[in-house]
Amino acid sequence: MKPHQSLAFETKRWDMFELRLQGPTDGNPFVDVRFSARFKHRFLTLEVDGFYDGDGQYCVRFMPEILGEWSFETASNVPELDGVKGSLTCVPPDPGNRGPVRVANRYHFAYADGTPFFPFGTTCYAWIHQGRDLEERTLRSLSRSGFNKIRMCVFPKHYDYNRKEPERYPFEGSPELGWDFTRFDPVFWRHLEDRIRDLQKLGIEADLILFHPYDRWGFSTMSPETDEFYLRYAVARLAAFRNIWWSLANEYDLMKSKSMSDWDRFFRLLQTHDPYQHLRSIHNWHHPEIHYRSNLHWYDHGKPWVTHASIQHHDLYFVPEWRELYQKPIVVDECRYEGNLNHGWGNITAEKMLECFWEGVTRGGYVTHGETFVHPEDIIWWSHGGELHGESPERIRFLRRLIEEGPPINPTAVPFQWDAAGGGADPDYYLVYFGASRPAFRVLELPEGERYHIERIDTWDMTIEQLNGEYSGTCRVDLPGKPYQALRIRRIS
Incomplete structure (x- = not known):
């Protein structure tokens, strides 16, 4: 030319x-x-x-x-x-192309065309490093899953059950001979781009993790100059994909060679060089147990270059407080994993995983799924992809459908009881979740002068039952004395 x-x-x-x-x-x-x-x-x-x-x-x-x-x-x-x-x-765009996802109404998300986006994500850290056959299986599983966001790494991962060498690396070189940190491997990057396109065709956002600590190759301890060189190249190649989110790091606080000022610098670099201002976050490892204000090890998600909080924590009770603190969307991207792994974080039940989702969304946040079932070939969804084996994904898909049928959920003025997680849109819509408790009934304090229909939802059996009659003000609702029940309450117009 x-x-x-x-x-x-x-x-x-x-x-x-x-x-x-x-x-x-x-x-x-x-x-x-x-x-x-x-x-x-x-x-x-x-x-x-x-x-x-x-x-x-x-x-x-x-x-x-x-x-x-x-x-x-x-x-x-x-x-x-x-x-x-x-x-x-x-x-004009093709049907189904709604543009990139951005923050909407302070605590939520929407596509660029204004269509609300409710993130129901999953985690497959190193799935693009597994070879074509397994990657294609992962894509087929995702196409059936109902997940619309995936957390995934650029660099390969070294950790328990993650010992195989990938076929290619972001930089030229090899583990035996070392790396030329001044030259990228375009074949690796084209492969990454192919997989991002595959996700785009499935309507899935690629929450791309740019750094992580689980490393035996030296990618987590590159020089500041190389870090910037890599980030500039990644943004130049990938920012024009509409389904990209930037996650600066998974468990950034385990990367001891980088300081808080380094992470600030990385955020500003993304902000400066991404013309489209894709979503930007960072993810923690430390999670204090006492109170959210004791999060001394957390990155300050309130900084202006952070678009939303990406949090690792097992207790979804704190979602409203994190919303108040950061004034941004809260995504609990790691709340432990459904599975039977030998680590405590990797062997919660499907019921507990589903409970995390319901508690998170009814308190005004969002939650990301993960799965860690032991496999004879060490093909574990959380890192490698492959097949989903757990019982929570189909129930998470059911919840996603329910959420997409209503307005974004926020903390509400209606006082739901201490053992229920509830939110909605005053005075039109409420969603109340009772978790593992087994209430036989609840007395609700709905707005006086308004009339409501109530549906009882069995979140595990995925059934919805319309209750007879209309409800208003202080009212009693009978429940079946079973765990994992919820109520959907809608104002009669």
Whole structure:
């Protein structure tokens, strides 16, 4: 492609436009060549970093969010890559393409087109490192699961049950010979991109973990310069995918070589170089037991570059307090795992996993699933993907359907009793969960002067029963004396 000729393209809204140019291959193009583009629409200008994709290919990607005509021009320290101009017409998106997910109404999420998004996620840390056959099995499982977000790592993982070497790595080199931290492996990154596209086709958000401590290769202890080099490259390659979320780290506080100021710097780098401002979070390991205000080891999710809190904690009771503290969406991304692993965090029951979900959402937050069943070939969902074996996923899917039928859940003025988790949208809608308790009845204090229908939900059996009559003010509701019951209360218009 000759430089300086005028090019014309058409791209659908929130799809990826990609411009590829041929350039030099001598020296180290990852380091020596600077390449970017400036995209303009009326009074809006977006600076987009490009990247080297190997074999003399230089690429810049752009996700247009505004319909109409855009112009662009490349910039580079290499003449043949500099000053390439063109136009881009952004046309309406295909059905089902609702754009990237962003924060909505302070504590919740919505797609860019305004459609509410309720995250019901799962965790498969190292699934992209397992080889094609197992990765395809994972995708088939996800397609049947009802999960719409997945926590996943860029770097491979070293931990119990995680001893195999992946086929490729983000950087050139090998475990035997070491790594060239000035050169990336484009084949690895193309594979990662293929998997993000696969998730996009399934309607699943990729909550991409950029760093983690479970490492035997040296990726968790790279120099500050290499950390920044890696982050800039990741953003340049991946930010134009609409289904990306940035998770700076899984259990960041176990990465002793990095300071709090390093994490601040990483957040600001993402904020500066991501033109689309995808969601940004960071995930903890320490979880104090006394009170949320004693979270001395936690990153301050109230900082302006954090979009939502990603929390590891087993007690969902604190969700309303975390909402109050951070004034942002609360996602409990790790509340332990359904399974039979030899670690305490990896052997809760399906009933307990489901209880975490119901408690989290009825208190105004969101929860992420995980599964750790021992497997003869060490194929464990939490890290490798494969097949889901637990009993909670179908019941989580049932809960997701219920939540998507109603408004976002917030703490409510209606005083539900101490042993129930309840929230809703005053005075129209309430969802009350009784957990493992076995109440025979409850007296509810509903708003006076309003009339309600009440449904009794068996969260384990996944049944919904409409109760007879109408309810208002102080009223008694009979319950079956079974665990895991809930009530859905809707105002009669």
